[in-house]
Amino acid sequence: MLQATTEQARAALLGLAVGDALGVPVEFAPRAARQQDPVTSMRAYGTHHQPAGTWSDDSSLTFCLAETLARPGGRSGAPDLADFARRSINWLYQSYWTAHGETFDVGNATRTAIDRLQRGIVPTKAGPSSEFDNGNGALMRILPLVFHDIWRAETLNLSAAWSLTENVASVTHGHPRSTLGCFLYLLVARGLLAGMASDKAYAQMCELVNPWLANGSIPAVVEDKYYQKVLSGNLSNLDKRQVSSSGYVVHTLEAALWCLLKHDTYAATVLTAVNLGDDTDTTGAVAGGLAGLVYGEAGIPAEWLAVLARRADIEDLAGRLAGA
Template sequence: MPTALETQIRAALLGLAVGDALGVPVEFQSRAARRLDPVVHMRAYGTHNQPAGTWSDDASLTFCLAESIARGYDLADLSRRFINWYEYGYWTPHGSVFDVGVATAAAIRRLQTGVSPTKSGGAGDYDNGNGSLMRILPLVFISKHLPIAERFAKTCEVSSVTHAHIRSVLTCFIYLELARHLLLGSSKEEAYQKMQQDINEFCVTTGVASEAEIRRFHRILETPYEGYNIRPLTSYSREEVDSGGYVIHTLEAAFWCLLRHDTFVETVLAAVNLGDDTDTTGAVVGGLAGIYYSEAAIPAEWLAVLARRPDIEDLAARVATQLHE
């Protein structure tokens, strides 16, 4: 009988992989295309010519992090797993890499030359794609009971292996803080409000990010400042939500889908049908929706075709054993 912790980890990993796999066949296709032909089930082939149930780099790198946690979290170990994935197809659905982000590939090449994992991630203004956000979720299982400053430090470490800019780090941190409150039993609305309170207070008291950077999160944090009228994220229309590869847009889209819909199925399909970076938006919200609605809410027919499902379930069990709450 799985423990409560194992059940949560399974739901997170399977939910993320399912959301990713739903998006893979239609990645890079427009929102207009999804209006005409919405995704309603697990498709095959399409953009990457992969069988139904195939997940991408989002889930692969998530599983690399989970593997590192299962063996005792270590940045050097995580870096080796990223290299092994990139070069040899480790933790891929079918033995080879078919999708990789530019910033992630560049960071892994730096790791291969011996650059420290604390220095390998891009830190420029243009290094803010969603490549660390898409893989960060397992970190919540080892950080959820730590003080907030330690939770932030861990987030900074893991994000910075590929994405070291404070914007990417803060996006990952916001995501994990919401996931944390979901794991601790809050409703999604309560979790969102608690996350806002925690993040706003942390940013003010620590000065971890400039005011200009914090303002970039105004839709999510609802932080008031002169000249800006606060609107709740849920008040934005579908047309006002961007679903491209910019890290803040991915987080906004994922949170919008979570807050505006009431089942796992509705939530992940809403994400994928926003178009553009469909696999990542699906993965990011799929992990949260898995935690919130549980594995039982994921359609059996989707799980039945999910690549390497037994391996994912075994990984969840090994992470839970290592953490042994």
Template sequence: MKNQIKSGILGVCIGDALGVPVEFRKREQLKRSPVTKMRALGTHHQPAGTWSDDSSLTLCLADSLCNGYNLEDMALKFLQWYNAEIWTPHGRVFDIGIATRQAIYKVSKGYTPQLCGGTSEFDNGNGSLMRILPVLFYIKNFPIKARFDRIKEVSSITHRHIRSVISCFIYLEFLLEILNGAEKFEAYHKMQETVKYFLDYNPVCSQAEMDKFERILNKNIFEFDEEKIGSSGYVLHSLEASLWCFLNSESYSEAVLKAVNLGEDTDTTAAITGGIAGIYYGYENIPQEWIDVLVRKDDIEALCDTLFKKLQNN
């Protein structure tokens, strides 16, 4: 599992860093000048290899899990990052989603962590999906109901609406199949069966809400044409796009570059895609020149080692 933790978390960070310079660019612009390697400057004027809040919050979550499963500690780590005390690439926060900012403000005021996330339909940005990956390694041997409950709690620190929770659940159930050795299309179809069966017998939301996931759970998202795949900051767009990019590519680099070049929320789509592709293809499939330029690479790899040792001892 050590290699999978490292390849998954580094997969998130490198995908994120590839997307940071072109965040908010339109798909048409990127078709004319596609991203093919790590770039510097751009949207946020950052050096090459700089990651955003996506990776920062993923690393905060991994850091917290090194101390065991504690929602108060997770929320505190998010607050410490927001105050630029931990897990920034260069000592300051340059990017944060509205819902995440609002939730962290509640954390600072002492709210119960799993009640800090917004619950309206408009609180369904991708801010919990982009950081949820480390939870996979903690819950991988849990029964499915316990897996769902933990995912719901961790998502709810910033995103409490059931659509965000189910998006995180689908993502991690898909990754769990990959972690257990399934080929990618087999993993996708197993995830569909598992999630639909669970939600049929554990009604956590309305049918209308379930229908939002029709393209993922009842159809094959990878069969849709690119123009039918959204890449905004909406959680459902991010989930669909990451699955589509991964299932329609044959390597880590192809998957994350496909994600970046969809445009709009480039860093997050690539971070989420990168988590899947990293675990599936392995650390050795991530281009070394991208790893070498990644900001705080040694700190990230040390964190991955610590998390592995902690989980080994549980």
């Protein structure tokens, strides 16, 4: 079993939240605006009129999932998706696990799924599943799953890891393309959790998953063709103009991994992610969680952590997640 320490859980959750918070004030602004006025530190207000250090739905739902996994037995058996569903409902309607008691910036598929959960739909059937429901709302919250025993096994069972990821992703996003994005992301995160450098973790992901996908291992629709930039093994060679940063799950994964591979500090990784523009908070969060695993909590600028909303609560959650 790969080790998962409290320090790693803290770095992952804090890294994700800081990347999210850097992007919140400039969300939806185009790349051209960031080229003229790049984000270099925490900002206040802006798009959602929130104080500096405020994270969004990306972090909130990440923390909801982490809470479910932190329950007794939550990291070893099948996650209690009914528990995750209740926490997601409470987030949307009761502002549970929000930065300042306010829920904002809710994705369409996520809202639809949570409405279905509230009506009693089985969690694994709640997420919309058409091809047009492939936003990044499952990818943005999936990182805590890398601390589950299935993902930390010394010899990874790809089919078991896929099934686990599919179940957790489908609570809000039921299409295989969203699951595959989460799956590739977690494969990279697993390598980082084992202490690999970013490029080695990325290369290992490609080496593991390409033969598996070639054998038609994904149930239902084969979606690997949409991730060819990621699966090529040459993602870092792309020019920035070839990297999109929209809310489409494929684009978010490409952008986050590209930023991770192009830089050698936490700050450079997440600032590049945010300054790609458009869906800045999610690109920042997805890149930031991985960068946290690479560079550790010590690699996150202290001045950013100092203003991060509910930092102590996040650190407490990370301790419970690692010790579950």
